[in-house]
Amino acid sequence: MIRVENLIYRYETGSPDCLRGVTLDIAEGFHTALIGPNGSGKTTLIKHLNALLFPDAGTVCVDGMMSTDTSSIREIRRRVGMVFQNPESQIVGMTVEEDVAFGPENLALSSAEIRRRVDACLAMVGMTGFEKRAPHTLSGGEKRLLSIAGVVAMDPRYIVFDEPTAYLDPAAKQRVLAIIRRLNREGMAIIHIAHDMGDVAEADRVVVIDRGQVLLTGTPAEVFGEAERLTAIGLNALPERDGR
Ligand SMILES: Nc1ncnc2c1ncn2[C@@H]1O[C@H](COP(=O)(O)OP(=O)(O)O)[C@@H](O)[C@H]1O
């Protein structure tokens, strides 16, 4: 489980605290959705979950390992996979297969195991046959799928998706949501930052972030039931429709 306790964080810009005492548990195997207005601190929060950022105060603990313990950072980063908002920022290979192999290659696995993971993860996202393609020739949706394959190839226990359906057309969006659902069914814990409320209806738990704090948490039904509090921070209580 990931435990975030009283996390306080401020960027080095003299601006006010970005995270103002966030406490949150993320259970293994669960699908947790994070929602909140733009600028509320969602991306900053999730960067703490795999030791890309470190708390100014408070703690982040992943399966018993403190993120500030330098001897644990490597293992924390392996356990907590990150699918960033912009897939371009994650592409490192000259070909699709090289790109997916990049993570596993850093885990000192056999070449047969790396091959097996590359094939399995490309199949999982529906990209078998794309092995030799150059990533920059892919569509936005395909780049997104590639970034997911690369993260899953590390065999993480938790995967964080930061607005994974942003900028995708409705069909590509449904594909990504189906993959998230399937990974969760297979036992992976999902932390899903969602913009569209319709995307979080299947989560086990929804956490609403506002101005660097947890405003509400509950099942989707409980959170959607708080229509007034959601509207007050500019979120629609009702799922939005594609193509709006
Ligand atoms: N690298 C950065 N340097 C300084 N301020 C930042 C940086 N990244 C984000 N912020 C600020 O921190 C706040 C929270 O941002 P962010 O975590 O990206 O929110 P969200 O993901 O919820 O939109 C915003 O006010 C944003 O401007």
Ligand SMILES: [Mg+2]
């Ligand atoms: Mg963000």
